[in-house]
Amino acid sequence: MKVIKIDKKNWAEGLKRLADKFPLFGPAQQDEFHIFKELDKGELPDLRLQNTRLSPKSVVYPQSETMFEYTLDEKQEDHHILKEIDKDHLPRAIVGIRPCDAKAFLLVKRNFDTPEYKDPYWIKAYEATTLIGYACNTPCSNCFCTTAGCGPFHEEGLDVLLIDAADHYFAKIMSEKGENLITAAGWDMAAEAGDLEEQVQTLKQAAETKITARVSTDKLKDKDTTALFEASFWEDVAFACINCGTCTYACPTCWCFDIQDETFGSSGIRIRNWDSCMYPLFTHHGSGHNPRDMKMQRVRQRFMHKLKYYVDKYANGIQCVGCGRCIRLCPVNIDIRKVCDLMNSFES
Amino acid sequence: MNLNPKSILKGEVEVQNPYLPYPVRIEEIITETEDKNLKTFKLVFINPGDEEKFKYQAGQFAELSVAGKGEIPIGIASSPTEKGFLMFTVNKVGLVTSHLHNMKAGDIMGVRGPFGNWYPWDIMEGKNVVIIGGGFAFTTLRSSIIYMLDPANRPKFKDIHVIYGARTPGMLLYRNELAEWEKRDDINMHITVDATDDPNWKYNIGFVPTITNQKAPPGNPDTYAIVCGPPIMIKFTQPVLDTLDYAHNHIIMSLEMRMKCGIGICGRCNIGKEYVCKDGPVFTLDQLNQMPKEY
Numbered sequence: 001m002k003v004i005k006i007d008k009k010n011w012a013e014g015l016k017r018l019a020d021k022f023p024l025f026g027p028a029q030q031d032e033f034h035i036f037k038e039l040d041k042g043e044l045p046d047l048r049l050q051n052t053r054l055s056p057k058s059v060v061y062p063q064s065e066t067m068f069e070y071t072l073d074e075k076q077e078d079h080h081i082l083k084e085i086d087k088d089h090l091p092r093a094i095v096g097i098r099p100c101d102a103k104a105f106l107l108v109k110r111n112f113d114t115p116e117y118k119d120p121y122w123i124k125a126y127e128a129t130t131l132i133g134y135a136c137n138t139p140c141s142n143c144f145c146t147t148a149g150c151g152p153f154h155e156e157g158l159d160v161l162l163i164d165a166a167d168h169y170f171a172k173i174m175s176e177k178g179e180n181l182i183t184a185a186g187w188d189m190a191a192e193a194g195d196l197e198e199q200v201q202t203l204k205q206a207a208e209t210k211i212t213a214r215v216s217t218d219k220l221k222d223k224d225t226t227a228l229f230e231a232s233f234w235e236d237v238a239f240a241c242i243n244c245g246t247c248t249y250a251c252p253t254c255w256c257f258d259i260q261d262e263t264f265g266s267s268g269i270r271i272r273n274w275d276s277c278m279y280p281l282f283t284h285h286g287s288g289h290n291p292r293d294m295k296m297q298r299v300r301q302r303f304m305h306k307l308k309y310y311v312d313k314y315a316n317g318i319q320c321v322g323c324g325r326c327i328r329l330c331p332v333n334i335d336i337r338k339v340c341d342l343m344n345s346f347e348s
Numbered sequence: 349m350n351l352n353p354k355s356i357l358k359g360e361v362e363v364q365n366p367y368l369p370y371p372v373r374i375e376e377i378i379t380e381t382e383d384k385n386l387k388t389f390k391l392v393f394i395n396p397g398d399e400e401k402f403k404y405q406a407g408q409f410a411e412l413s414v415a416g417k418g419e420i421p422i423g424i425a426s427s428p429t430e431k432g433f434l435m436f437t438v439n440k441v442g443l444v445t446s447h448l449h450n451m452k453a454g455d456i457m458g459v460r461g462p463f464g465n466w467y468p469w470d471i472m473e474g475k476n477v478v479i480i481g482g483g484f485a486f487t488t489l490r491s492s493i494i495y496m497l498d499p500a501n502r503p504k505f506k507d508i509h510v511i512y513g514a515r516t517p518g519m520l521l522y523r524n525e526l527a528e529w530e531k532r533d534d535i536n537m538h539i540t541v542d543a544t545d546d547p548n549w550k551y552n553i554g555f556v557p558t559i560t561n562q563k564a565p566p567g568n569p570d571t572y573a574i575v576c577g578p579p580i581m582i583k584f585t586q587p588v589l590d591t592l593d594y595a596h597n598h599i600i601m602s603l604e605m606r607m608k609c610g611i612g613i614c615g616r617c618n619i620g621k622e623y624v625c626k627d628g629p630v631f632t633l634d635q636l637n638q639m640p641k642e643y
Binding site: 111116119285289312 | 445
């Protein structure tokens with residue numbers, strides 16, 4: 001691992017060189033919000049913002065993705081047989097991803113890349129992607145990453161971490177993929193001065209002290225699942241929820257999906273779309289029975305999944321990186337930090 | 349300078365796509381019940397070699413795929429000892445099942461799987477097996493009975509009891525096979541119906557829990573019960589099994605859930621941290637007692 005210094009004067013030029021080689025994704029303003037999108041030729045990632053409204057999970061895991069194609073035309077020899085389609089898994093890079101969103105990919109990877117089953121779409125897209133992180137010198141007011149297993153300068157899951165330092169970026173190179181990218185951009189790999197690591201450390205500490213919101217998660221793993229499931233606070237937690245699903249769409253660690261067929265004339269595609277545990281149809285049986293037909297059950301599922309089931313299943317912390325999006329975007333002010341503390345301090 | 353992920357990643361993941369169905373042809377469709385809502389589909393693999401890849405055990409399920417309509421998770425009704433075809437009995441309830449019911453022999457569809465765990469055949473070896481089924485949840489139980497009655501397997505089990513009930517005689521699945529099994533002396537059949545006005549009905553009349561109480565052998569360390577049926581049957585059968593002294597780790601159940609992926613990834617069929625599609629669908633009552641009651 002090494003730290004180099006990139007003069008901001010050379011920033012645009014380097015990115016242009018990268019953009020000539022493969023697609024770059026980065027934050028950009030769209031209408032009144034920022035999103036992650038594929039940058040147009042010559043377009044620079046907009047690094048002025050704190051974070052995008054939606055996470056960059058869609059770069060690896062599109063909201064709607066074609067899996068297979070088929071024809072229903074019985075004159076075709078392969079009618080009614082699903083066929084794989086060509087997928088673009090060529091290299092691409094996300095520039096300006098926040099450390100929380102990069103760490104989120106690692107949490108989600110445990111779901112898509114398992115010893116028994118491998119999701120080829122997610123894995124291939126993820127492995128084709130180089131992640132150029134952007135440290136948070138000024139974290140959002142409701143971030144709680146430092147107590148959610150992450151942090152404003154967190155490095156896990158990143159190939160390069162950029163740190164804004166006045167007229168320079170410090171670039172901490174974490175992987176071979178990252179090193180390849182810096183080389184491809186033509187930024188001077190030799191521009192290494194002795195005390196850079198120390199300066200990064202100072203900026204990091206300054207950023208971390210700005211994050212005052214926190215959650216306690218230490219007792220979650222020892223709680224009895226069924227007791228927590230039956231806790232009396234769930235009705236209160238869910239009371240205001242309107243089941244809009246915004247939290248699940250905005251969340252960088254929510255991964256649930258639906259599979260649907262869409263036919264146009266005699267040809268069609270099988271696609272998968274992001275789905276949400278907030279919706280009654282998510283668990284609705286064909287028979288009409290629904291194990292989560294009440295809103296409280298769906299709200300409980302979301303929090304229990306992130307803060308208890310995931311904790312127990314992987315023994316690797318909570319399924320949350322503390323990005324604060326669900327808190328900022330919830331129309332009725334449901335706050336995962338409060339729910340987490342309720343769960344962590346629950347006594348049966 | 350190389351940004352090809354193949355070289356960077358030291359060997360790209362080359363995995364079989366678990367979402368891609370095997371193409372199959374419908375060989376035969378059998379209407380099972382008098383209300384015509386249950387049909388059995390006999391499917392044969394189109395590509396030689398796929399049958400070998402689709403190695404399954406009694407108790408597992410598969411995703412049936414109909415291009416243009418979607419997929420449904422259905423228990424495998426054929427037995428691994430039956431070669432050359434797969435069998436699924438499908439209740440007509442929704443979009444895909446209704447479409448399936450209108451398909452005909454010769455039509456092309458798809459099958460993914462096999463998925464999930466199975467009844468614990470290794471643990472049940474050398475034991476008595478009591479099968480308790482109700483309504484159309486008898487499909488993987490048929491698979492299990494055929495499997496156990498296979499000459500190569502029958503010596504592996506002690507007594508086999510089957511308690512199977514439906515609303516009326518005409519609602520029983522696999523009626524020809526039931527009659528065959530009735531004639532055998534290596535399986536104890538206790539067929540029942542809720543009610544019938546058929547004067548020739550020569551089997552039991554009564555709900556499954558009642559017949560279980562009358563006919564099931566008492567529980568002991570050498571006896572396992574496999575229970576599949578509608579929630580109401582399970583609810584009233586469980587106290588009977590408690591009375592009969594069945595330990596909860598000797599009561600084996602198979603659950604149903606809305607599913608999509610079948611491989612524990614899409615996120616909808618969980619009960620607590622377990623995914624019914626991958627960690628289930630078979631659980632002991634002992635395991636279920638420790639899981640949230642959300643199914």
